[in-house]
Every structure is written in C-alpha cells, then in structure tokens.
Amino acid sequence: DTGVSQNPRHKITKRGQNVTFRCDPISEHNRLYWYRQTLGQGPEFLTYFQNEAQLEKSRLLSDRFSAERPKGSFSTLEIQRTEQGDSAMYLCASSSGPGTLFFGPGTRLTVT
Amino acid sequence: GESVGLHLPTLSVQEGDNSIINCAYSNSASDYFIWYKQESGKGPQFIIDIRSNMDKRQGQRVTVLLNKTVKHLSLQIAATQPGDSAVYFCAENMLGTYKYIFGTGTRLKVLA
Numbered sequence: 001d002t003g004v005s006q007n008p009r010h011k012i013t014k015r016g017q018n019v020t021f022r023c024d025p026i027s028e029h030n031r032l033y034w035y036r037q038t039l040g041q042g043p044e045f046l047t048y049f050q051n052e053a054q055l056e057k058s059r060l061l062s063d064r065f066s067a068e069r070p071k072g073s074f075s076t077l078e079i080q081r082t083e084q085g086d087s088a089m090y091l092c093a094s095s096s097g098p099g100t101l102f103f104g105p106g107t108r109l110t111v112t
Numbered sequence: 113g114e115s116v117g118l119h120l121p122t123l124s125v126q127e128g129d130n131s132i133i134n135c136a137y138s139n140s141a142s143d144y145f146i147w148y149k150q151e152s153g154k155g156p157q158f159i160i161d162i163r164s165n166m167d168k169r170q171g172q173r174v175t176v177l178l179n180k181t182v183k184h185l186s187l188q189i190a191a192t193q194p195g196d197s198a199v200y201f202c203a204e205n206m207l208g209t210y211k212y213i214f215g216t217g218t219r220l221k222v223l224a
Contacts, residue, residue, distance in 0.1 A: 002157070009202050031210065040120055042214030043156065068160065091155050100146060100205045103155035 002026070004104035006092050012110045020078045021107045025094030032075050033045055033101060034067055035091040036060065044089055049075060082111045120199060122219040131189040135202035135215045140183060142204035142213075147176060147187045149218070151198045158221075159187070163207075179214075197222045 007041075009049040013019050025032050030051050034045035046065070048056045051072040061067075069075040079086055089108050093101040125131045137145065143164035148156035162169045162176045162185075169176050175188040186204050201217045 002155070004155075006155075033210070033212075042203075042216050044214075045211065046165075048210045093155075098205075099144070100158050100161055101203075101212060102158065103148075106155045108153075111136070 002102040002104065004092060004094055004102055005016065005108050006090075006104040008107060009105060010108045011112075012112065013048070016081055016109055017079065017085060018080045019082060019109065020076055021090055021092075022108075023092030023104060025073070025075070025092070025096075026096075026102060027073075029094035029096045030072065031095045031100075032069055033078050033095075034075070035093065035103075037089040037091055037106070039041075046077075046090075049057040057092045079109075082109075084111045087111045120217050120219045122221060124221045124223055126223050127194060128191055131187075131192045131196070131220055133187045133189075133200050133218045133220065135185040135187075135218075137183050137185055137204040137215070138178075138213060139204060139206070140150065142206055144175070144205040144207045145178060145185050146203045146205070146212075147174075147185075148201045148203060148214075149196075149198045150201060156201060178217050192220075192222050194222050194224065196220060 005024045007022045034046040039044045049069040056109040064080045067077045089106045091106045094101045124172045146161045147159040150156045160171045173190045177186045201215045203212045205212045
C-alpha cells in the first residue's frame with residue numbers, strides 16, 4: 001500500500017453514461033498525476049496538478065474528460081458520454097516534488 | 113484479476129536464478145529513471161531509482177544499471193522468487209519537470 005487511494009476500484013458503465021473517479025494522494029504530496037493504462041501498454045500521461053492548479057493536459061484528454069483538484073488534496077476525474085474506447089485502467093499518482101511517483105491501485109473502467 | 117500486459121515481451125526464469133530486464137529509454141536529456149513492478153490488477157509499485165550521475169545502484173536483491181551512451185537501463189534481480197512474477201516498467205524523467213515517460217514493459221515469469 002503506497003498511501004494513494006482510488007475509488008471505485010472497478011466501474012462498469014454503459015456507453016453514453018458519465019463516470020467520476022476519485023483519488024486521494026499521500027497527504028503531504030503537492031503533485032498529483034492521472035495516467036491511463038490499456039492492456040499491454042505502459043501508463044500514458046493524462047494530466048498533472050501542482051496543488052490545485054492543473055498545469056498540463058495531454059492531447060489524449062478529449063473535451064469529454066475533466067479533472068479537478070479543488071483544495072489541492074483529493075482529485076476527481078470525470079468522463080462524460082463514455083465510449084467503449086475509454087475502457088482502461090485509470091491510475092493516480094502523487095509525489096512531493098521531483099522524484100518518485102507513488103501510484104494508487106487504479107480504477108478499472110469497463111464501458112459496455 | 114485482469115492481467116496487465118498480455119502481449120508484452122516475456123522473460124521466463126527458474127526460481128533462484130538471476131533475472132535481467134532491459135529497457136531502452138527515449139530522451140537523451142532524461143536524468144532520472146525509475147523501475148516499477150506491476151502485479152495483475154494493481155498499480156505500479158516503486159522498486160528502485162537512479163540518477164544520471166550514477167551508472168549503478170543497488171537495493172535489496174535488485175540492481176539498476178544505466179548506460180547513457182546507448183540510452184539503456186537494466187534491472188537485475190538476484191535469486192528470483194515466485195513473488196517477483198509481474199510486469200516491470202522503466203520510466204524516465206527530466207528532473208525539474210513533471211513528465212514521466214513509461215516504457216512498454218516486460219513480463220517476468222518465475223518457474224518453480
């Protein structure tokens with residue numbers, strides 16, 4: 001257990017529905033990342049927060065995706081109008097600065 | 113749980129033998145490297161890291177070697193155990209930036 005928690009661990013939804021995932025980073029970490037991972041691939045960067053500021057969004061993040069970190073602590077990732085191609089593992093990671101990323105267990109999304 | 117990396121390169125080793133997992137990184141300006149272990153259905157777990165001012169670093173049963181000339185990283189696991197079975201990813205980073213780039217991973221299978 002790295003100290004990063006994610007909820008839910010699994011989500012099955014129908015195409016077109018909206019889903020929201022939550023990440024609670026290690027409490028003293030000011031940096032928070034979202035990654036997406038599909039079978040057979042390494043994690044792909046989605047977005048990065050330093051405190052409450054979202055400093056970077058990947059081109060992978062279409063306008064159906066939005067992430068927030070309102071108080072610089074927990075973060076949410078919302079996907080609107082889900083598509084089957086959104087099925088993946090969504091990973092959250094945090095760090096206290098430059099250096100090691102600590103990952104949570106991930107949320108496995110299945111869009112049917 | 114669902115397996116990570118069904119189509120990844122696979123390294124099979126006998127229990128008790130040493131394992132060597134290789135990674136070619138992409139950016140010659142990267143100066144920080146991390147090895148992660150990912151078990152099925154879980155998030156990546158930190159194993160060991162190395163900065164570019166070093167060419168070797170040892171941990172408990174693990175050693176990371178860095179060859180900047182050819183942009184190559186390796187992870188050596190001594191006396192491989194069944195619990196080492198997982199997918200292993202390398203990640204590269206430029207210190208002072210927030211971007212971490214992950215390799216595609218290698219599946220390690222430990223044979224009893």
